[in-house]
Each structure stands twice: as structure tokens, then as C-alpha cells.
Amino acid sequence: MNPELHISSLVVQHRxxxxxxxxxxxxxxxxxxxxARGDCRCVVLCETDxxxxxxxxxDELHAVDGVLTVSLIYHHAESREEMDKPIGQDRLPQSGLPQGADP
Known part of the structure; x- marks a missing residue:
């Protein structure tokens, strides 16, 4: 089994x-x-296995006294092997730039 990396962002509203x-x-x-943080909310980045x-x-965030809501905004899971590969020209999305133009 390939180990995974889960990357998530959570918005936490709190007193x-x-x-x-x-x-x-x-x-x-x-x-x-x-x-990121505001007066009564913050964005929490979470990277897990x-x-x-x-x-x-x-659950731990919800249990903090004064936390009102915890909302999962973004979640991406991918194998660590794939995440560790270097990004090359073959893995970049097509940008629509004219041929020969520097990105």
C-alpha cells in the first residue's frame, strides 16, 4: 500500500x-x-497521513471551548510517491502561451 498525503484547509469560526x-x-x-486569521475565524492548514x-x-478543533464551527473547505489526497516527483515540463498544465514564450 502506498502511503498517502492528505492536504486540507479548514475554516474555524470561534468566539x-x-x-x-x-x-x-x-x-x-x-x-x-x-x-490565516481574522477576528473570529481562521484558516487552518492540515497535512496528515x-x-x-x-x-x-x-474533532479536536471542535472540542476547543469557544469554537463554533469547523468547515472542511479543501481536501486533496495523493500518494507520497507522486507528491515527491519533481515537476517538469511534462507535468505542467498547458498555459496557452505562444510556442517559444517563457512562462
């Missing part, structure tokens, strides 16, 4: 006084980081 508790949880969890760990992260 203003919950940010310190959220930061403490996220700082203590290697698979999560705050990518499988979907069960992702669901555990969502």
Missing part, C-alpha cells in the same frame, strides 16, 4: 476569546498550522 486555546492546540499538533487523522484533527 474572540477562543484564539489562545486554538493556538495552543494547533502549536501542539505537528499536522496543523494557522494559515490518512483521512482518519484528518477527522481526528477536526
Amino acid at each position: 474572540h476569546d477562543a484564539i489562545a486555546r486554538l493556538e495552543a492546540l494547533i502549536d501542539a499538533t505537528a499536522s496543523m498550522e494557522i494559515a 490518512n483521512q482518519r487523522v484528518l477527522m481526528d484533527c477536526i
